[in-house]
Amino acid sequence: MTPVVLALHDIVKHYRRPRQRLWAPGPVVQALRGVSLQVRAGQSMGIVGESGSGKSTLARVAMALERPTLGSVRWSGQDPNALDASDLRLARRHVQMVFQDPYGSLDPRQRIGQIVAEALESSAVAKAREQVEESLLAVGLSERDADKYPHEFSGGQRQRIAIARALITRPRLIVADEPVSALDVSVQAQVLNLLADLQEALGLTYLFISHDLAVVNHVCDEVAVMYAGRIVELGTPGQLFQAAAHPYTRALVGELPRDRPGVAHGPRRRLQAQTSVRVQAGPTLESGACAYAQRCAYRQARCQVEAPELRVISQGHQAACHVAESVMVEHLGEQ
Amino acid sequence: MSAAGTIERVDHDRTRPAAILEVSRLTGTLNTARGPAQALRGIDLSLAPGQTLGLAGESGCGKSMLALAVMGLLPAGAQVSGSIRFQGQELIGASDAALCRLRGNRIGMVFQEPMTTLNPLHRVGDQVAEPLRLHQGLSRASARAEAARLLDRVRLPHAAQSLRAYPHQLSGGQRQRVTIAMALACGPDLLIADEPTTALDVTTQREILELINELVAASGMTLLMISHDLDALARIADRMMVMYGGSVVESGPLDAVVTERAHPYTRGLFAARPRWSALGEQGAKRRLQTIPGRVPELADLPPGCAFSNRCAWTLDACRAGLPAALAIGPQHEARCVRLNEPGFRS
Numbered sequence: 001m002t003p004v005v006l007a008l009h010d011i012v013k014h015y016r017r018p019r020q021r022l023w024a025p026g027p028v029v030q031a032l033r034g035v036s037l038q039v040r041a042g043q044s045m046g047i048v049g050e051s052g053s054g055k056s057t058l059a060r061v062a063m064a065l066e067r068p069t070l071g072s073v074r075w076s077g078q079d080p081n082a083l084d085a086s087d088l089r090l091a092r093r094h095v096q097m098v099f100q101d102p103y104g105s106l107d108p109r110q111r112i113g114q115i116v117a118e119a120l121e122s123s124a125v126a127k128a129r130e131q132v133e134e135s136l137l138a139v140g141l142s143e144r145d146a147d148k149y150p151h152e153f154s155g156g157q158r159q160r161i162a163i164a165r166a167l168i169t170r171p172r173l174i175v176a177d178e179p180v181s182a183l184d185v186s187v188q189a190q191v192l193n194l195l196a197d198l199q200e201a202l203g204l205t206y207l208f209i210s211h212d213l214a215v216v217n218h219v220c221d222e223v224a225v226m227y228a229g230r231i232v233e234l235g236t237p238g239q240l241f242q243a244a245a246h247p248y249t250r251a252l253v254g255e256l257p258r259d260r261p262g263v264a265h266g267p268r269r270r271l272q273a274q275t276s277v278r279v280q281a282g283p284t285l286e287s288g289a290c291a292y293a294q295r296c297a298y299r300q301a302r303c304q305v306e307a308p309e310l311r312v313i314s315q316g317h318q319a320a321c322h323v324a325e326s327v328m329v330e331h332l333g334e335q
Numbered sequence: 336m337s338a339a340g341t342i343e344r345v346d347h348d349r350t351r352p353a354a355i356l357e358v359s360r361l362t363g364t365l366n367t368a369r370g371p372a373q374a375l376r377g378i379d380l381s382l383a384p385g386q387t388l389g390l391a392g393e394s395g396c397g398k399s400m401l402a403l404a405v406m407g408l409l410p411a412g413a414q415v416s417g418s419i420r421f422q423g424q425e426l427i428g429a430s431d432a433a434l435c436r437l438r439g440n441r442i443g444m445v446f447q448e449p450m451t452t453l454n455p456l457h458r459v460g461d462q463v464a465e466p467l468r469l470h471q472g473l474s475r476a477s478a479r480a481e482a483a484r485l486l487d488r489v490r491l492p493h494a495a496q497s498l499r500a501y502p503h504q505l506s507g508g509q510r511q512r513v514t515i516a517m518a519l520a521c522g523p524d525l526l527i528a529d530e531p532t533t534a535l536d537v538t539t540q541r542e543i544l545e546l547i548n549e550l551v552a553a554s555g556m557t558l559l560m561i562s563h564d565l566d567a568l569a570r571i572a573d574r575m576m577v578m579y580g581g582s583v584v585e586s587g588p589l590d591a592v593v594t595e596r597a598h599p600y601t602r603g604l605f606a607a608r609p610r611w612s613a614l615g616e617q618g619a620k621r622r623l624q625t626i627p628g629r630v631p632e633l634a635d636l637p638p639g640c641a642f643s644n645r646c647a648w649t650l651d652a653c654r655a656g657l658p659a660a661l662a663i664g665p666q667h668e669a670r671c672v673r674l675n676e677p678g679f680r681s
Binding site: 154156184185186188189192196214215 | 604
């Protein structure tokens with residue numbers, strides 16, 4: 001087993017929204033309600049969930065951009081929230097981030113060289129230049145690109161620049177928040193291949209946030225499915241997509257069109273209005289019920305009073321559902 | 336399907352009279368900073384009433400230009416030739432007044448970004464009522480009542496109260512429902528949806544697709560849906576058209592295009608997606624197939640077949656001129672010079 005690069009333990013994150021009445025405090029939104037996960041060196045952990053499920057809050061907490069309300073974050077054993085500002089700055093070189101929108105994440109007024117070198121604190125300009133070139137080459141750009149501006153590049157190339165910027169501090173962990181969602185299909189494939197190559201060459205660890213299950217399946221060793229601020233299922237892509245044990249995961253997987261080789265998508269696939277998948281805006285505070293109960297096809301009386309804990313279903317596979325086993329058996333039986 | 340069968344030029348002049356939209360030999364040139372850009376290069380398409388056509392391709396392939404051309408909304412200075420017939424009426428060269436009578440009336444439009452489609456300063460009820468007052472001359476009160484009915488039909492929650500809402504008070508999916516209600520207001524015969532789900536959340540995307548599907552089926556509208564999302568198109572379309580470099584490289588019944596992928600670009604597009612069939616298979620980590628290079632700017636397309644500089648099968652003949660559309664099955668054609676070589680289509 002390789003060492004744990006990122007460990008989150010029982011993270012709770014509350015946000016207070018602006019007050020709605022003059023004398024009452026604003027309502028509290030529970031963005032994360034007790035999330036624990038570990039990512040080992042060289043592995044890719046995927047985070048799946050719809051908007052509002054807490055994926056991006058999780059990324060911000062993992063990057064120590066937000067302090068958790070409760071719980072702890074460890075970067076290779078070190079607690080970033082316990083460090084003072086200058087030590088945190090130093091520690092940050094080990095974790096980097098790649099964002100979704102390659103148009104919004106690069107300063108249009110800076111040259112690529114400046115953008116990529118920003119994280120370096122080196123005063124030796126010549127050495128910085130060398131590192132920038134190395135970083136650009138690693139992502140398949142040329143050293144001449146350092147003198148250009150972002151507008152001279154296409155979306156895919158910009159995402160390469162964003163990756164080069166993340167690589168320059170030689171991080172252990174890269175948090176990628178929807179890194180290919182804004183890209184066209186053929187470019188998406190190029191960037192996914194690049195991420196895979198870099199992982200192999202540099203031993204990178206990824207926390208990969210995406211709504212696209214096919215992409216997550218392609219990239220990740222392990223996947224966490226989030227719903228309303230909690231991890232509802234955790235396992236390998238094989239476990240999740242072939243033997244889903246949580247009804248929500250099942251609903252997500254069930255919606256996928258599958259094109260078996262040689263068989264068409266089928267004539268006009270009728271979309272089923274089965275379990276309509278939408279999060280209730282702003283999960284309410286103490287209710288004691290499973291957050292998914294209202295939409296769940298497997299709901300039982302117990303689900304309304306007792307929120308299920310994440311528990312082990314099989315080797316390396318966890319789910320937070322009272323009837324996880326029967327959901328899984330049914331899913332397996334359908335294939 | 337076997338590659339057998341005679342291959343011949345498709346005769347576009349023999350058109351079915353029933354077609355609601357008939358585009359033939361449409362070319363469009365835009366003036367850009369980099370010189371004239373051939374945004375549309377000889378587009379032919381024919382849509383029968385009630386058909387749903389999915390238009391696929393990456394950004395910069397001319398998909399939206401085709402939609403804008405049909406609606407007469409190409410940017411100023413664009414030169415258009417060829418023919419666009421809507422219900423028998425020629426749209427190229429038609430007066431602005433004539434086009435205005437069609438747009439929002441017989442032809443409904445839904446765009447990608449609902450926040451820019453809607454006017455932030457007007458209540459959504461008034462915006463949905465506008466085409467009704469304009470095209471159908473309804474009174475303020477009856478237009479409002481009709482707007483409420485439309486918002487209910489697109490399943491906007493609390494439709495009656497939402498009439499008074501401003502766009503910023505609605506979520507992205509709700510806004511898109513409003514723009515769909517606007518497009519449907521006058522009961523159009525043709526609905527053009529340009530990336531209607533791209534700016535939305537995944538699960539909202541599904542709901543909007545479902546809604547469009549349902550409305551189209553219920554009203555018998557003809558649908559032209561543009562998307563770069565092949566899965567979305569596969570859920571909604573009967574026919575599929577793949578565009579590259581301003582021309583249609585392949586078009587045919589959905590099944591035929593998806594299974595045969597006759598044109599190398601169609602093949603590349605489908606292969607670049609992580610495959611659903613591999614979903615959950617252990618060891619799915621492998622390299623994805625990519626199309627080398629990137630989509631060229633429309634202003635500097637290579638001569639001949641626009642895909643020739645990225646294609647693995649390129650011959651000299653590819654650069655000689657735009658390949659003719661060859662029939663490869665019932666109503667299925669592609670523009671590639673090597674289509675009839677044995678073993679090329681496997």
